[in-house]
Amino acid sequence: MxxxxxxxxxxxxxxxxxxxxxxxxxxxxxxxxxxxxxxxxxxxxxxxxxxxxxxxxxxxxxxxxxxxxxxxxxxxxxxxxxxxxxxxxxxxxxxxxxxxxxxxxxxxxxxxxxxxxxxxxxxxxxxxxxxxxxxxxxxxxxxxxxxxxxxxxxxxxxxxxxxxxxxxxxxxSGRCLISNYLTGRDANRGECAQPCRWKYHLMEESRPGVYLPVLEDERGTYIFxxxxxxxxxxxxxxxxxxxxxxxxxxxxxxxxxxxxxxxxxxxxxxxxxxxxxxxxxxxxxxxxxxxxxxxxxxxxxxxxxxxxxxQIYTSSSYIQSHDFVGLVKDYNPATGMAVIEQRNNMKVGEEIEIMQPGQETFIQSINAMFDADGTPIEVAPHPQQIVTMPVSKPVVPYAMLRRPERWQGRP
Known part of the structure; x- marks a missing residue:
C-alpha cells in the first residue's frame, strides 16, 4: 500500500x-x-x-x-x-x-x-x-x-x-464572482471578502427597503x-x-x-x-x-x-473548545522547567493541556510562573511574553499549550 x-x-x-x-x-x-x-x-x-x-x-x-x-x-x-x-x-x-x-x-x-x-x-x-x-x-x-x-x-x-x-x-471549485460584484475584491486574484459568510435577507421589488428574513430567525440568515x-x-x-x-x-x-x-x-x-x-x-x-x-x-x-x-443558517462564526495560550521554546530536563512564549493570557492556577509532535497530549496545572528575570508572577498578560514554568513531563520545542475556553469565562 x-x-x-x-x-x-x-x-x-x-x-x-x-x-x-x-x-x-x-x-x-x-x-x-x-x-x-x-x-x-x-x-x-x-x-x-x-x-x-x-x-x-x-x-x-x-x-x-x-x-x-x-x-x-x-x-x-x-x-x-x-x-x-x-x-x-x-x-x-x-x-x-x-x-x-x-x-x-x-x-x-x-x-x-x-x-x-x-x-x-x-x-x-x-x-x-x-x-x-x-x-x-x-x-x-x-x-x-x-x-x-x-x-x-x-x-x-x-x-x-x-x-x-x-x-x-x-x-x-472556488470560481466565485460574488466578492468582486459586492466589494470590488476579486476572489480569482486572491482577494475574496468571503460574502458567502454574510447574513442575507430578501427584498421584494414593490416594497424597497423592507427586508424579509429568508428564515424566521432573529440572528439573520446565512444562506451561502x-x-x-x-x-x-x-x-x-x-x-x-x-x-x-x-x-x-x-x-x-x-x-x-x-x-x-x-x-x-x-x-x-x-x-x-x-x-x-x-x-x-x-x-x-x-x-x-x-x-x-x-x-x-x-x-x-x-x-x-x-x-x-x-449549510449553516444561524451563524457565520467559528467554534472551538480550546484556546492556544503558549508555545514551548526550550526545556531543561535537569530542572523540569520549560521556557514558554505566551500567545494568550495565562494565570497561575489554571489547568492546561500540552500537545507536542509525535506524543500524547497531557494535562498540566500551572503551579508557578517566572518572568524573564526569574521573578515569580501570577499572570502572563503581554503578547509573546517569555516565561518559565515547571512541567510534569518532558516537553520539546514547538509543543503547544492550550486551555479550555471556560477559563476565559465563556460557557
Missing part, C-alpha cells in the same frame, strides 16, 4: 515549521503575489527560500501556489518570479491558468507543475489532458464523489490530490455558509481510492489549527497503513478536531450530493 502524502497549509514561516514538525510530508505556500490567499501573511522572497530549505532539511517538500487567474498586468513580473521559485529549489508550483502553465513551461521547464482545484478538473479526460501537457499532479475539484475519484484513478497514472479537511466554498470538510472517519476509503496526496485547507488559519489537524491526520494515516485490519478512528482524534477553530463538519460531495444539511 502506498502511503498518501499529507499536505498542509503554510500561511507564513512559523506555520510552515509547525506543519512539518507535527507530521506533514509537504506544505503549500505563496509569495506576496500570484496566490489565492492575498490576505494571508504569505512569504517574502527570502522567507520562501528559508521555508524551502527548512523543509528539505527534514526530507520534506514545498509547493508554491501561483493559482490566480491573472489579467494582463499580472503577467509582467510572472516569468521572473517563476524562475526565482525554481532556483530556490521548490518541489513544484500549483497553477490554475493555461497562460501561467505555458509561461512556467517556457521559463522553468524542469519545475513540476500541479493543477489547482480552481481549474475545475471534474473528469478523467480533463486530468488526462493536463497530463499530456506535462502536469505532474492534478488537484481534483471539490465537487467530486469518491466514486468519481476512483474512476479517474483507474483512467490516469499521474498524481491525484484532493482536499480532506477544511473550509468549503459555496461556488464551483457551508460547513467545513472533515473526512477523518473515512480515511480507509480515501487511502484505498488511490489518491496520492491528502490536502488540508487553511493558509489563513492559526498555528494551533495547523499543528492540531496535521497531527491528527498524521497519526490516523500511519495507523491505517501499519495495520489496515485493526484500524479504527480514535475518539481522541475526533475530540482534537473540535478543539481548533472550525465550523460544523460535513463530508461534502464525497458520498452524496450536498443538501441543506451541509
Amino acid at each position: 502506498k502511503k498518501p502524502e499529507l499536505l498542509a497549509p503554510a500561511g507564513n514561516l512559523e506555520k510552515l515549521k509547525m506543519a512539518l514538525i507535527y507530521g506533514a510530508d509537504a506544505v503549500y505556500m505563496s509569495g506576496k503575489a500570484f496566490g489565492l490567499r492575498a490576505f494571508s501573511d504569505n512569504f517574502e522572497q527570502e522567507e520562501l527560500k528559508q521555508g524551502i530549505d527548512f523543509a528539505h532539511r527534514l526530507g520534506k517538500k514545498t509547493y508554491i501556489t501561483i493559482n490566480i487567474f491573472p489579467h494582463n498586468d499580472d503577467l509582467t513580473d510572472l516569468p521572473d518570479y517563476i524562475k526565482s521559485v525554481a532556483a530556490m529549489g521548490a518541489d513544484g508550483i500549483i497553477v490554475s491558468d493555461l497562460g501561467v502553465f505555458r509561461i512556467a513551461r517556457q521559463v522553468a521547464p524542469a519545475l513540476p507543475i500541479h493543477i489547482s482545484t480552481q481549474a475545475n478538473s471534474t473528469n478523467w479526460s480533463t486530468v488526462e489532458f493536463w497530463q499530456e501537457l506535462g502536469a505532474s499532479r492534478v488537484v481534483l475539484a471539490r465537487e467530486l464523489s469518491l466514486a468519481d475519484i476512483r474512476l479517474i484513478r483507474e483512467k490516469v497514472d499521474l498524481d491525484l490530490e484532493a482536499f480532506v479537511h477544511g473550509a468549503m466554498c459555496m461556488s464551483y 455558509n457551508s460547513k467545513d470538510l472533515c473526512l477523518l472517519n473515512h480515511l480507509p476509503e480515501l487511502i484505498e481510492s488511490g489518491l496520492n496526496s491528502f490536502k488540508i485547507e487553511g493558509r489563513m488559519k492559526s498555528v494551533h489549527y495547523v499543528a492540531t489537524v496535521v497531527k491528527v491526520y498524521r497519526e490516523a494515516i500511519d495507523s491505517y497503513v501499519s495495520s489496515p485490519a485493526n484500524f479504527h478512528v480514535k475518539q481522541d482524534w475526533l475530540e482534537e478536531l473540535q478543539k481548533v477553530s472550525h465550523r460544523e463538519y460535513t463530508t461534502g460531495f464525497y458520498f452524496n450530493k450536498t443538501s441543506e444539511q451541509d
Whole structure:
C-alpha cells in the first residue's frame, strides 16, 4: 500500500515549521503575489527560500501556489518570479491558468507543475489532458464523489490530490464572482471578502427597503455558509481510492489549527497503513478536531450530493473548545522547567493541556510562573511574553499549550 502524502497549509514561516514538525510530508505556500490567499501573511522572497530549505532539511517538500487567474498586468513580473521559485529549489508550483502553465513551461521547464482545484478538473479526460501537457499532479475539484475519484484513478497514472479537511466554498471549485460584484475584491486574484459568510435577507421589488428574513430567525440568515470538510472517519476509503496526496485547507488559519489537524491526520494515516485490519478512528482524534477553530463538519460531495444539511443558517462564526495560550521554546530536563512564549493570557492556577509532535497530549496545572528575570508572577498578560514554568513531563520545542475556553469565562 502506498502511503498518501499529507499536505498542509503554510500561511507564513512559523506555520510552515509547525506543519512539518507535527507530521506533514509537504506544505503549500505563496509569495506576496500570484496566490489565492492575498490576505494571508504569505512569504517574502527570502522567507520562501528559508521555508524551502527548512523543509528539505527534514526530507520534506514545498509547493508554491501561483493559482490566480491573472489579467494582463499580472503577467509582467510572472516569468521572473517563476524562475526565482525554481532556483530556490521548490518541489513544484500549483497553477490554475493555461497562460501561467505555458509561461512556467517556457521559463522553468524542469519545475513540476500541479493543477489547482480552481481549474475545475471534474473528469478523467480533463486530468488526462493536463497530463499530456506535462502536469505532474492534478488537484481534483471539490465537487467530486469518491466514486468519481476512483474512476479517474483507474483512467490516469499521474498524481491525484484532493482536499480532506477544511473550509468549503459555496461556488464551483472556488470560481466565485460574488466578492468582486459586492466589494470590488476579486476572489480569482486572491482577494475574496468571503460574502458567502454574510447574513442575507430578501427584498421584494414593490416594497424597497423592507427586508424579509429568508428564515424566521432573529440572528439573520446565512444562506451561502457551508460547513467545513472533515473526512477523518473515512480515511480507509480515501487511502484505498488511490489518491496520492491528502490536502488540508487553511493558509489563513492559526498555528494551533495547523499543528492540531496535521497531527491528527498524521497519526490516523500511519495507523491505517501499519495495520489496515485493526484500524479504527480514535475518539481522541475526533475530540482534537473540535478543539481548533472550525465550523460544523460535513463530508461534502464525497458520498452524496450536498443538501441543506451541509449549510449553516444561524451563524457565520467559528467554534472551538480550546484556546492556544503558549508555545514551548526550550526545556531543561535537569530542572523540569520549560521556557514558554505566551500567545494568550495565562494565570497561575489554571489547568492546561500540552500537545507536542509525535506524543500524547497531557494535562498540566500551572503551579508557578517566572518572568524573564526569574521573578515569580501570577499572570502572563503581554503578547509573546517569555516565561518559565515547571512541567510534569518532558516537553520539546514547538509543543503547544492550550486551555479550555471556560477559563476565559465563556460557557
